[in-house]
Amino acid sequence: MSSVVAKAGLEIRNVGKLFTQPGKGDFRALDDVSLFIKPNEFFTLLGPSGCGKTTLLRMIAGFEYPTEGEIRLNGDEISDLPPYQRPINTVFQNYALFPHLTVDQNIAFGLEMLRRPKGEIDKTVDEMLRLVKMTEMRGRKTSQISGGQQQRVALARALAPHPKVLLLDEPLSALDLKLRKEMQIELKRLQHETGITFVFVTHDQEEALTMSDRIAVMSAGKVLQVGSPRDIYDHPANRFVANFIGETNFLTGTVLSAAPGRADIKLGTGAVIAAGVPDGMTPAGEVTVVVRPEHAVITDPETAAVKGTVDTVVYFGTDTHYHLKLDSGAPFTVRQQNRRGREVHLAAGQPVGIDIPGGVAQVLRD
Amino acid sequence: MSALQRSTAKRDAGIDRVSRLLTLPSLAIIFVFGILPLVIMLVYSFLKPAAYGGVEWEFSTEAYVSFFFTQDIFDETLTFNPDYLSIYLRSFVFAVGTMIACLLLGFPTAYFIATRPAHQRQWWLLLVTIPFWSNLLIRTVAIMLIIRDEGLVNHWLINLGVIDRPIVMLYTNFAIVLGLFYSFFPFMVLPLYTSLEKLDFRLVEAGFDLYATRGRVLRRIIIPLAKPGIVAGCLLVFIPALGAYVTPLILGGGTHLMIGDLIAQQFGSSRNWPLGAAQALILMSGVLVALFFYARNTAGKGVGHGR
Numbered sequence: 003m004s005s006v007v008a009k010a011g012l013e014i015r016n017v018g019k020l021f022t023q024p025g026k027g028d029f030r031a032l033d034d035v036s037l038f039i040k041p042n043e044f045f046t047l048l049g050p051s052g053c054g055k056t057t058l059l060r061m062i063a064g065f066e067y068p069t070e071g072e073i074r075l076n077g078d079e080i081s082d083l084p085p086y087q088r089p090i091n092t093v094f095q096n097y098a099l100f101p102h103l104t105v106d107q108n109i110a111f112g113l114e115m116l117r118r119p120k121g122e123i124d125k126t127v128d129e130m131l132r133l134v135k136m137t138e139m140r141g142r143k144t145s146q147i148s149g150g151q152q153q154r155v156a157l158a159r160a161l162a163p164h165p166k167v168l169l170l171d172e173p174l175s176a177l178d179l180k181l182r183k184e185m186q187i188e189l190k191r192l193q194h195e196t197g198i199t200f201v202f203v204t205h206d207q208e209e210a211l212t213m214s215d216r217i218a219v220m221s222a223g224k225v226l227q228v229g230s231p232r233d234i235y236d237h238p239a240n241r242f243v244a245n246f247i248g249e250t251n252f253l254t255g256t257v258l259s260a261a262p263g264r265a266d267i268k269l270g271t272g273a274v275i276a277a278g279v280p281d282g283m284t285p286a287g288e289v290t291v292v293v294r295p296e297h298a299v300i301t302d303p304e305t306a307a308v309k310g311t312v313d314t315v316v317y318f319g320t321d322t323h324y325h326l327k328l329d330s331g332a333p334f335t336v337r338q339q340n341r342r343g344r345e346v347h348l349a350a351g352q353p354v355g356i357d358i359p360g361g362v363a364q365v366l367r368d
Numbered sequence: 369m370s371a372l373q374r375s376t377a378k379r380d381a382g383i384d385r386v387s388r389l390l391t392l393p394s395l396a397i398i399f400v401f402g403i404l405p406l407v408i409m410l411v412y413s414f415l416k417p418a419a420y421g422g423v424e425w426e427f428s429t430e431a432y433v434s435f436f437f438t439q440d441i442f443d444e445t446l447t448f449n450p451d452y453l454s455i456y457l458r459s460f461v462f463a464v465g466t467m468i469a470c471l472l473l474g475f476p477t478a479y480f481i482a483t484r485p486a487h488q489r490q491w492w493l494l495l496v497t498i499p500f501w502s503n504l505l506i507r508t509v510a511i512m513l514i515i516r517d518e519g520l521v522n523h524w525l526i527n528l529g530v531i532d533r534p535i536v537m538l539y540t541n542f543a544i545v546l547g548l549f550y551s552f553f554p555f556m557v558l559p560l561y562t563s564l565e566k567l568d569f570r571l572v573e574a575g576f577d578l579y580a581t582r583g584r585v586l587r588r589i590i591i592p593l594a595k596p597g598i599v600a601g602c603l604l605v606f607i608p609a610l611g612a613y614v615t616p617l618i619l620g621g622g623t624h625l626m627i628g629d630l631i632a633q634q635f636g637s638s639r640n641w642p643l644g645a646a647q648a649l650i651l652m653s654g655v656l657v658a659l660f661f662y663a664r665n666t667a668g669k670g671v672g673h674g675r
């Protein structure tokens with residue numbers, strides 16, 4: 003009847019959440035959030051603690067109801083359904099494994115609640131145990147396995163009913179660095195093998211960049227930018243995103259000329275650089291541009307357009323960070339890979355030139 | 369060096385001796401108030417009753433025999449007499465009934481309290497325990513006044529036109545179970561509350577997330593996790609209810625005897641102390657055997673899962 007074709011995927015349309023706290027005033031945790039998450043996508047919600055990631059995830063799962071907007075799964079409105087009627091499962095931050103059940107009973111729980119036949123349950127549990135490499139531990143109580151293993155069981159338990167969407171709330175934050183790296187690879191593999199849509203929450207930008215197909219950067223209840231990791235890293239839409247994702251240098255300048263997608267900017271030092279411009283923006287007047295530290299190159303101070311002096315040099319093994327001070331007084335960081343025979347030896351106070359190749363600078367929206 | 373070692377060894381031995389000395393008062397209390405009375409009861413149960421109460425120091429198994437049998441006065445043959453056993457059975461049924469009623473109403477009560485905001489819980493708990501502050505006898509008599517034929521309940525029901533003749537509640541089995549329920553309700557709520565309060569409600573959310581409806585979350589997650597509290601509450605209600613004395617005496621009107629009244633009678637009007645001691649010991653061994661089987665079952669379940 004309706005001309006609207008049901009779109010496959012998870013759609014979050016103008017969703018807001020206002021917590022009413024008696025005696026403390028209201029608190030707006032989410033403000034007009036709209037996202038479209040495609041089937042079989044590894045989608046990440048990235049933002050600092052308290053920005054509303056968990057709240058959004060809990061509304062998708064059904065533990066919390068939106069005060070504005072709607073959530074649709076494959077075209078059907080689901081925002082009013084209780085959690086047990088949504089084909090969506092969650093990997094909880096603290097795992098929330100059932101302590102009175104064994105590993106395999108935990109994994110079987112969802113299937114039992116769906117009243118699947120016994121044979122099918124057994125088969126799926128075996129399959130899941132293999133998938134997360136926990137077959138040996140199947141008879142153990144959840145208190146008798148390590149944190150990393152609990153993590154795997156929580157994953158298997160949530161994947162066993164084969165949900166349309168899997169929600170993961172900072173699932174790796176409790177693990178140590180080495181285990182976390184392993185699990186990052188493991189999660190990507192699981193997502194690839196199962197073909198399930200993953201909505202992954204993290205406050206770790208590196209984790210988000212390495213794992214996601216697309217990222218939504220959030221701050222204070224709002225989505226600031228949605229895009230691929232490369233998109234977000236290379237073309238941050240605003241100062242918050244640029245700052246939150248990786249290290250950045252901010253420079254101010256005035257627009258000399260602007261064409262769609264690019265502009266020539268005259269920096270305070272007099273140098274002119276070519277910079278990218280976000281879609282739909284026509285920059286004019288005073289603007290801020292960002293340059294990633296690894297995109298700038300240290301050159302001869304005589305010929306370079308941008309000049310400064312060395313402040314400190316920090317050696318990181320694979321690369322070296324040069325913290326510089328521009329002639330305009332602004333700080334500027336350059337990161338260079340350490341390659342055999344190509345080391346640059348710079349001392350504090352030494353004058354240097356900075357080359358900013360065309361196109362690596364990016365104009366910010368605000 | 370060795371002198372030092374010797375002196376520390378000496379000091380350790382000294383501390384040992386002092387700490388052993390310090391446990392003496394508690395050991396004495398356990399002995400005087402726990403073991404000694406049991407031994408006295410055991411000894412008395414194997415003696416003969418004296419005519420005006422007390423015992424005659426002569427060995428006899430008569431108390432135990434007369435618990436199960438009646439002896440013919442003329443030919444001294446024993447015939448099985450279930451009178452005492454039927455009182456035990458009735459007491460058991462009353463105690464189980466009380467326990468079930470307390471559990472069915474105590475669980476929602478405890479759950480309700482445990483899910484209130486932290487600062488409200490203590491007030492709700494206070495409300496549950498307030499009746500405890502008044503004397504058991506007074507509370508029991510109060511129930512009597514409420515449920516008797518001219519009591520509050522019947523008065524209202526008649527005034528409202530629901531009934532035209534009072535419902536007889538006093539001196540019935542119902543009255544006894546109601547009284548027991550009222551007396552022991554907090555013993556059920558408190559342990560249930562303690563285990564429900566510790567319950568991690570994120571597990572409940574995980575249950576909902578994995579397609580469990582409310583009823584199934586209750587059955588498959590909340591009840592299994594609250595099991596220690598359920599068991600403790602059931603024991604705390606069942607055991608004292610089984611030996612209750614005042615409540616059945618007052619609300620049963622002396623016609624619906626329970627074990628407690630039966631035993632009290634032997635030390636009172638019947639003047640048969642050995643029989644009273646034997647009845648008390650039989651009750652106690654019954655409870656102990658039940659507890660033993662219970663403990664063996666649950667212990668086996670708790671640990672055996674590691675495999």
Ligand SMILES: Nc1ncnc2c1ncn2[C@@H]1O[C@H](COP(=O)(O)OP(=O)(O)O)[C@@H](O)[C@H]1O
Nearest residue numbers: 021023029031050051052053054055056057058
């Ligand atoms: N039930 C609630 N009542 C009031 N405020 C809440 C509630 N839940 C979350 N908040 C607030 O909403 C904000 C976002 O929380 P959350 O979604 O947990 O953030 P994140 O997961 O990004 O760290 C926080 O400031 C938090 O204090």
Ligand SMILES: [Mg+2]
Nearest residue numbers: 052055056171
């Ligand atoms: Mg969170």
